[in-house]
Amino acid sequence: MTTICEWSFAYSQLEHIEISDSVDIIRENAFFKCRNLKEIRLPDGVTVLDDMAFRKCEKLQNVFIPSSVSRIGYAVFSGCEKVRVICDDFFTAFVGFFDLGTEFWEYRVLDICSDLL
Numbered sequence: 105m106t107t108i109c110e111w112s113f114a115y116s117q118l119e120h121i122e123i124s125d126s127v128d129i130i131r132e133n134a135f136f137k138c139r140n141l142k143e144i145r146l147p148d149g150v151t152v153l154d155d156m157a158f159r160k161c162e163k164l165q166n167v168f169i170p171s172s173v174s175r176i177g178y179a180v181f182s183g184c185e186k187v188r189v190i191c192d193d194f195f196t197a198f199v200g201f202f203d204l205g206t207e208f209w210e211y212r213v214l215d216i217c218s219d220l221l
Contacts, residue, residue: 108134130157148172153180
């Protein structure tokens with residue numbers, strides 16, 4: 105089991121990242137302000153996305169979350185105005201509270217069939 109620690113990739117210029125199958129936890133602010141990151145495909149085995157893990161990844165468009173994820177923290181994608189979250193196997197994910205660039209926070213629940221991928 106491996107953890108991506110807090111602030112590990114914060115402020116990096118990553119456009120793409122391939123997360124190892126051994127990763128099970130992504131901690132708070134691990135990818136904070138990775139402004140060029142466009143897509144994340146989490147491997148099976150990831151179980152936790154901590155609070156604000158991908159906050160302010162401004163170009164982030166697609167996030168693929170496997171059914172192994174059992175906890176998605178607060179404001180995981182806050183400031184990711186273009187993000188679309190796709191979940192496997194009819195898995196319903198509470199995707200925290202998104203800051204959509206307005207004065208309010210929005211609660212979203214997504215239930216998207218894996219055959220749409």
